[in-house]
Amino acid sequence: MAMEATAVTRELIWRRVMDELGFEHARVRRGPEGTELSGVILVAEQGAPLRAEYSVVCDGAWRTRRVSVTQSWRGEHQTLTLEHDGEGHWRKNGRAEEELAGCTDVDLGLSPSTNALPINRLRLEEGASTEIRAAWIRFPSLEVMPARQGYTRVGPARYRYESLESGFNAMLDVDMDGLPIEYAGIWRRLAEGRAAPEPASRRFVDALVSPGPSDELGDAAATFGWLVGGWAGTIQDHDPDGSVRQSEGEWWFHWVLEGRALQDVFIVPSRRAPAQAGPGANRRYGTTVRSFDRTEGKWQITWISPTGGAINRLAGGREGDRLLLLGEHHGKPIRWSFSDIGPDHFTWRGEVQDGAGNWNLQSRFDMRRIA
Template sequence: MRTLMWRRDWDGNSMEQATFRRGEDGIEIAGTVLLAEKGIPLRVEYRVQCDAGWNTRRIEVSQDFQGKTRSLTLLHDGAGNWRLNGAAAPDLAGCTDIDLGVSPSTNALPVNRLRPAIGATGEIRAAWVRFPELTVTAAPQAYDRLAERRYRYRNLDSDFKAVLEVDEDGFPVQYEGIWTRIADGAPARGLTHALAGALFSPGPSPELGEAAKAFDWVIGGWRAEVFDYGQDGTVRTGHGEWWFSWALEGRAIQDIWIAPPRGGRETGDLPVRDRYSTTLRWLDGDGETWRILWLNPVTGVLNRLQGRMKDGRIVLEGEEYGRPARWSFNDITPDSFVWRGESQQEDGNWRLDAEFRLRRMVG
């Protein structure tokens, strides 16, 4: 496993860090690109998975730009057929490789897959992802092998060309006039980062289709005003934080709910109920119902609920402490929502136990 870092030459202010891993299951390149796009911050995270022969199979991309997070997933069957976000992509038919327009790392795919003889040329059609548009088009390209580790890249739809100096793994050391590699070494990441990379995903799996929209809007970080309502009519108020991410190859959403927030936990002053909990949400086989598993190790409570989006509101029902419980997402906007936790009383009425008023911080 290697970690590589490049600096973009023409502005000197844009960087990429990528990790390259080769295993029995194939090849993975995962990276983060930070760019100054006409003075506007652009962050791109990606993961490219190939088989052992460097044939592109799966790509996940997430982009943060101008206050919005967008993502895409591409699947390739190895025979030139592609799916974009779960739908067939006939415009990409015949493409063999992925080309991320903001990254030098994906040049290693055709370099390693083709390996033409010195003096020979390999031609391909690449699925070219453009940023910040986040569009994908087919792009005919050529790689002329000039020397053992030197190639000339040519875009056959334009007059663009550049010489690539590559290393033993085919990754650019110098991408003429565009990128220069400035660091190379063992991955600077421990178990925590490795686990996060395996668990979290930049977007939903194409398998979810339109059903992903029920919760896709919640991805990111939220700041909360917390209200806990006691049986005796008292109200405890405080603050919290809530973080959501796609996980498990985008087949589920995992969140972390913290109240009081991390900055206020060290004092030991808990104005609201102590919560440091996590939820896993996944889509049931009917394509509409979401199942929820919530664990709060602080109290030992484990809840199972289920529900769906209806009329712009998400209602999830199950049990808590042996009584019917209801959680709901209300008043949903792109940057705010109200979460309510209710329990059913012996008389059949619903009692409001907690209310969280959320404002977006990240995402």
């Protein structure tokens, strides 16, 4: 959802006073097209630090449309994406989730902020009550399940929340935006104010980067998905006269475009490498986008190198124990391959075919995982 530059953004901090084990720092961005709640939750969960970053995008009627959660706990990262059509139909990580049918709002189990969603959507008259069905996200499992909940407006700025299945109920004192100030001795607001606009670069990254692959890719995601993260290593360029030029480089991969593509950033020399006196490998600062062509059953890739002026297109996939991609550059066949693949290393080769049908090595990258 695009939000206009005139959107008003607030930021708030809550403390979990129930046990003094958690905080939430949230941003609420309201614009003509809707509202986005986003934030970071930090709690001690079973004696281990848990960090959860979330974004909940709503339309102009406060109907939940898209939810993303990234959690770090006990050395593992988990991600979750929910999509809602506003009429009770949900998709979880790209697949229809029938169990959530009829749910109208999302409820983050560790956050007081998402109580504002039904409060603003319903706009209950004072003294009125209603029952809703919410998509309840549990932590740290990131399990999503339907939950029957009740809301009653008992005063101008006070609501009674009820979990109709467990019997739990609590009073919420809220501000004019429906955001909790006091949550029945469980959460308490510590601070709030107008937030500085987020840098355009952050908004761009949020729009581009995805927490994981789309389920639409199926098993094909595994072909290149193992590359996600950071790599560093030795970059060699092999010249026609037999000489080899060498530098250190870095290579970063992540899922993008709702997980439908894998993009990388390739940098030579490495940003951390000391200045090189001699003629090192060719300078590169470029990117590749990989997407899967279901019709052909192949991965299509496009490499763009502004530093070298190259645009290469290749296609292929797994062949035996290596990944093989074929294309053409200046009328000559080219072959790019990943081999010697392990959990923390791989070798990449770029080759060109001569008129006699021989494959000649142009570049070789020996990479090791760093992230």
